[in-house]
Amino acid sequence: MEDISKYRKTKILVTMGPSIERDFSKISDIIDGVRFNMSHAPKAEILEFLEILNKKNISKLMDLKGNKIRIKEVNRDKLFENERVIFGKDIVPNYMPKCIEKGHRILINDGKVVLIVENIENDQIIAKVIVGGILIKNMGVNLPESCFPSTISKEDIENIKFAIENDFEYLALSFVRTKEEIENLKDVIRFYGGKCSVIAKIETKEGLKNISEILDVSDGVMIARGDLGVEIPIEYLPTIQKDIIKLANEKGKLVITATQMLDSMVNNPYPTRAEVTDIANAIFDGTDCLMLSNETTIGKYPIESVKTLDRVSRVSECDISKHRKEFHFEKKTVYAGIAYAVDALYRNLNPKIVITPTTSGKTPLRISKFRFNSPIIALAPTQIVFRKLRLIWGVIPHKIDEIGDVDEVLLISREIAKELVKSGIYIVTLGHPKGEKKTNVIKVENI
Ligand SMILES: Nc1ncnc2c1ncn2[C@@H]1O[C@H](COP(=O)(O)OP(=O)(O)O)[C@@H](O)[C@H]1O
Ligand SMILES: C=C(OP(=O)(O)O)C(=O)O
Ligand SMILES: [K+]
Ligand SMILES: [Mg+2]
Structure with a gap:
């Protein structure tokens, strides 16, 4: 790193x-x-x-x-205002919604072309063009009023x-x-x-x-x-x-x-x-x-x-704490409790980094919600979690071989902290005892 x-x-x-x-x-x-x-x-x-x-x-x-609908086939390259077409014959979508009804809108190409279902006769959906435009195969179709099978x-x-x-x-x-x-x-x-x-x-x-x-x-x-x-x-x-x-x-x-x-x-x-x-x-x-x-x-x-x-x-992010809003987790779990506690320590001690070993990636994700100015170093024992962590705000993923017992994790954390920050406080979250795939301990450390 x-x-x-x-x-x-x-x-x-x-x-x-x-x-x-x-x-x-x-x-x-x-x-x-x-x-x-x-x-x-x-x-x-x-x-x-x-x-x-x-x-x-x-x-x-x-x-x-x-369930994204697109034009599968189309027998014309342009639609004109007030023209009538048969949806399913002139314009064929990749699949037909179940409950398309009279009055529903058919929007094509991000809503640039607008049709309204005028009538349904013998299973034929007749639509009137409200706003015309160009039609090309593969364009997206939106049917905001119709419903779909899941x-x-x-x-x-x-x-x-x-x-x-x-x-x-x-x-x-x-x-x-x-x-x-x-x-x-x-x-x-x-x-x-x-x-x-x-x-x-x-x-x-x-x-x-x-x-x-x-x-x-x-x-x-x-x-x-x-x-x-x-x-x-x-x-x-x-x-x-x-x-x-x-x-x-x-x-x-x-x-x-x-x-x-x-x-x-x-x-x-x-x-x-x-x-x-x-x-x-x-x-x-x-x-x-x-x-x-x-x-x-x-x-x-x-x-x-x-x-x-x-x-x-x-x-924009460089002083994120300025934009911080009141924040609460929806559920009062041990996990949420640990994250609140890290936040309280963060605000009082202003640590240079927060280190979180993680098997699922959830602990760093939860802690990141508090939007610290200091980075969260997430220690991941698997390749897939390591790479998943790249998309989480404020998290720097770090690959480790395995999550050992508390002393082993503290030792690795100290090495990382020494490398990343010269001196000061850092925080480590831990799971005790070893193998407990739960974060339930917080240690405040100093270099
Ligand atoms: N992998 C790709 N290869 C070729 N063209 C692509 C590819 N991905 C996207 N496009 C083109 O870029 C446009 C915009 O991409 P995107 O936002 O992903 O799709 P859309 O808006 O059609 O859902 C697409 O409509 C398509 O023309
Ligand atoms: C991200 C979106 O989906 P897609 O680009 O696949 O249409 C979107 O609609 O904003
Ligand atoms: K898509
Ligand atoms: Mg989309």
């Missing part, structure tokens, strides 16, 4: 795609995670990057299609197997509406012997309505502002973002804020004032991770986008 002041606390996740692939080596030391969007990424692309990602210990997130497709299952075989740290599920979908995904992961964490992408009204129970069964959440901004009136996004981040933190879950963080940089080498302010506000709200999509997949300035995110994050 090097100089701790070099580490950024806010984590950066980028979507892999043609733009960033060409110059990947220029950002591989800046980013913390890579997302492969299975709606676009070929498996060959993933295989090509596995080696470098693992070498750099970059966290790998596979974004499963889930299934994981055969293709999703193939992708999950592939993710497990290739040691992905995270699996994200698109268009989650109910907790059962996450539970199903977890069953599939368990069935194939996987250890990936599960991220629920919140991008529909129903997902929002069920957010509390969805979060209870997930390891983390992605605020998927792209689709969410189409499925709900866009003016609700800011408060929803704040509410989701707060709830995720109170439940001790990972939170990723995604989409259009630097949208103008798809075409320009510099950001707008509004974008840099949005990045900073997401950090002040308490996001762990910021994600780039179009900026790094099809954008003209992928490197500049990553560097901008890096610079803005560093400046």
Whole structure:
């Protein structure tokens, strides 16, 4: 481990795609995670990057299609206002929702093209074009008023197997509406012997309505502002973002804020004032991770986008305690109690670092919720947890062979502390006795 002041606390996740692939080596030391969007990424692309990602210990997130609807076939390349088309014949989606009804909206290409279901006759869905525009195969379709079956497709299952075989740290599920979908995904992961964490992408009204129970069964959440901004009136996004981040933190879950963080940089080498302010506000709200999509997949300035995110994050986070809000865990557990106690010690003693050995990664995640200016050094005995920790705010993961007894952990911690800080107080969380996979002791140490 090097100089701790070099580490950024806010984590950066980028979507892999043609733009960033060409110059990947220029950002591989800046980013913390890579997302492969299975709606676009070929498996060959993933295989090509596995080696470098693992070498750099970059966290790998596979974004499963889930219930995302896209245009499978289309018999025209443009729609005109007031025109009528048959949804399912002129525009064929990859699958039909169950309960599409008269009056429901059909939104295409992030809501740019708008149709309304005018009539359903002999199973034919006749829709009137309200706002016309271009149609291309594979464009996303949103049906905000219609409901869907909660299934994981055969293709999703193939992708999950592939993710497990290739040691992905995270699996994200698109268009989650109910907790059962996450539970199903977890069953599939368990069935194939996987250890990936599960991220629920919140991008529909129903997902929002069920957010509390969805979060209870997930390891983390992605605020998927792209689709969410189409499925709900866009003016609700800011408060929803704040509410989701707060709830995720109170439940001790990972939170990723995604989409259009630097949208103008798809075409320009510099950001707008509004974008840099949005990045900073997401950090002040308490996001762990910021994600780039179009900026790094099809954008003209992928490197500049990553560097901008890096610079803005560093400046915004540097005195995070100033932006700290009253914070409480939802559940009063031993785990929460330990985290509160570390926070109380932190505020009174101002330690240089906090060291947390962890088997699941949950202890550093919970402690990180208090947003210290000092880093949390998380000691991980497994490769997968080590890399999962890269996406947690303020955490510097450190790989160890195994978590020994209290004396052994204190010895390793002292060596690490000596290397990282010359003198001063540091805090170590511990599990006693050895093998107890629970954090139940805190030691205040001094060099
Ligand atoms: N791995 C990839 N290979 C090729 N093109 C990609 C890849 N990932 C994304 N893209 C392109 O970048 C666009 C934006 O990416 P993303 O935000 O992940 O997808 P979308 O907005 O379609 O859900 C996609 O619509 C697609 O055209
Ligand atoms: C992250 C999102 O999902 P995707 O890019 O897969 O549409 C989003 O909708 O904001
Ligand atoms: K997706
Ligand atoms: Mg989406």
